[in-house]
Amino acid sequence: MATSRGEAAGAPQTLSPAGTGPILFALGGDGQDDRLRALVVCPDDAPPPALAAENRPVEAVSLLTAFGRTVHAYNFTLPSGTVGTYTVDGDTFRVTSPATAPMRIAYVSCNGQEAHDLDRPLTERDAVWQLLADEQHRDPFTLLLQGGDQLYADDVLHCHPExxxxxxxxxxxxxxxxxxxxxGEALRRFYFERYLITYSRPAFASLAAHVPSIMMWDDHDIIDGWGSHPPEMLDSPIGRAIFAAAREMFLVFQLATRPDTMPAIVSDKTGSNLGIVVRYPGLSIIAPDLRSERRLERVMGENGWAMLDAAFDATPHGDRIFVMSSVPALGPRLSWAEFIADALPRTNEYEDDLRDQWQSRTHRVEWRRFLAKLASWPESGHGALTVLSGEIHLATRGEMRLKAGGILHQLVASGIAHPAPNKAYPVVLGLLARFGESPLKGRKIRIRALPDYPTTYASERNYLVVARNDRGWTAEWELEMRGRTPPLAI
Incomplete structure (x- = not known):
């Protein structure tokens, strides 16, 4: 099966009549074997393609049959510490193990725009995806972390007249x-077909067949601002159906599991929170779910916090932790902006966007709890921790000074396909960032410019590369216009 099932670069983005995939997912490794799962979507009257890992046949398992198609999953392992191969209907795909040295990880977020995303020619829409795919061909990545807004599903609000x-x-x-x-079926069909379109675009498809992904959703994978709206909207019959349809397809297409079961990487087995943990020797990737339990007054509920605490407790001492926080954990003070949004006419439309952030005055107690959890790992001497984030459609970085000395880094890469915002947006954020923030006593937060970048926030489409070599870990941003930043030691 070919890796690219997308349309021609200049044509409208539509659902492909052929199959989609393989899309590869990372499930962790023990130093001997890396556990992987591949998704392939076929017409439901066609047999699943033949997949073999290192020449060993792998059985297909059906995850979902809907709207004339079946989603098949294949669970297999490849040897750690090397470059393994698997084949799908005779096509061979090379996969670089996360246990190799050096290790290269790509991080992306915000794969779309709020309206008319399918109207853009792919040569424009996926220009930065193509840069990432080209880099993969030159110097392979071991993991592709996708930190939120993989889908941009806001058009779901037009899927039915009601x-x-x-x-x-x-x-x-x-x-x-x-x-x-x-x-209900119109909602389900929308999300199902939008995932197929998203996963069939050529640049993404070529990457996703060779580089295993770890994904966590954010609001646009449901609808804009999900959770930061009044309960009368969230709990309305259609509101609940929107979330149910989005959640079902998130489980299938981003966590690669049956919608009625919880994968092993999900820590909360109740299903109310879908936070995940993926581990390799010396490396733990923790991705809390900041959407499933979100409400006006909270970011996570009891199950989400229990998941996060358990994830840290189970992490081996000495591990490097990457925490995927879909909204930035380190950011400028927003209370003044929220005051303006409350007080001035025609500005309260931004209140939901402000409420979405950890730094919202509504979430300040919870934000302190989150920051304390992050700081506890390095301050206890257990190992290093870095926050990876997106959501704001800009690239930047943050630093939090730790009590025991040293710095907790946050690296923000956003968006891979979302257009750069207007120039006023990064200017306003940059002004707010000048004041700094100290939600935890003795741990000052500062927002910093990317290496050699002239402003605090880079208003260009971008992706992030974090790499490990014999000198440690570094971070570099690939910017659409300016190119590669110098490496930053993290």
Missing amino acids: VERWAALAKTERGIVPLTEEI
């Missing part, structure tokens, strides 16, 4: 629109 009516009402009045089976 959903459009629901979206046009005031948020507090949306409970009056009833849910029907037809609406």
Whole structure:
């Protein structure tokens, strides 16, 4: 099966009639074997393709059959510390183990835009994806971390006339629109088909067949600002159906599991929080779910916090931890911006966006708890920790001074496909960032420019590369216009 099932570069983005995949997912490794899962989507009247890992046949398992297609999963292992191969219907794919030295990890976020995402020619939309795919061919990556907004599903609000009516009402009045089976299926179809379009684009498809992904969702994988809206909207019949459809397809297409089961990498087996942990010797990747339990007054519920605590408790001492926080954990003070949004006319439309951030005054107690958890790992001498984040459609970095000395780094890469915002946005954020922030006593937070970049926030599309070699870990950003930044030791 070919890796590219997408449309021609200049054509409208539509659902391919052929298959999609393979899309490779990382499940962790023990130093002997790396555990992997490949997804392939076929017409439901076609047999699953033949997959073999190192010439060993692998059985296909059906995850979901819907809308004329079946999603197949293949679980297999490849030897750690080397370059392994697997084949799909005779096509061979090379996979570089995370146990190799040096190790290279790519991080991306914000794969789309809020409206008319499918109208953009792929040569423009996926220009930075193509840079990443070209780099993979020159110098292979071991992991592809996707930190949120993989989908940009906001067009789901146009998938049915009654959903459009629901979206046009005031948020507090949306409970009056009833849910029907037809609406529910329209929602499910939208998310299902949007994933297929997303995963079939040529640059992504070529990457995803060779580099295993670890993914965590954010609001646009559901709808813009999900969780930071009034309960009358979130708990309305259609609101609940939107979340249920988005969650079902997130489980299938981003966690690569049946929607009625929890994969081993999900720590909360109740299913109310879908935070995950993926481990390799000396490396733990922790991705808390900041959407499933989010409400106006909270980011995570009890299950989310229990997942995070358990993930840290189970991490071997000495591990390098990468925490994927879909919204930045280190950021400028937002209380003044929230005050303005509350006080001035025509600015309260931004209140949901501000409420989405850890730094919102509403989440300040919870934010301190999150920062204390992050700081506890290096301050206890257990190992190094770095936060990887996106969401803001800019590239930047943050530093938090630790009590025991040293720095906790946050690296922000956003977005891989979202257009760069207007020039006022990074300027305003840069002004707020000048004041610094100290939510935890004795641990000053500062937002810093990328190496050799003239402003605090880089308003260019971008991706991040973190690498390990015999001298330690470094970070570099690839910027669409300016190119590669000098390496930053982390």
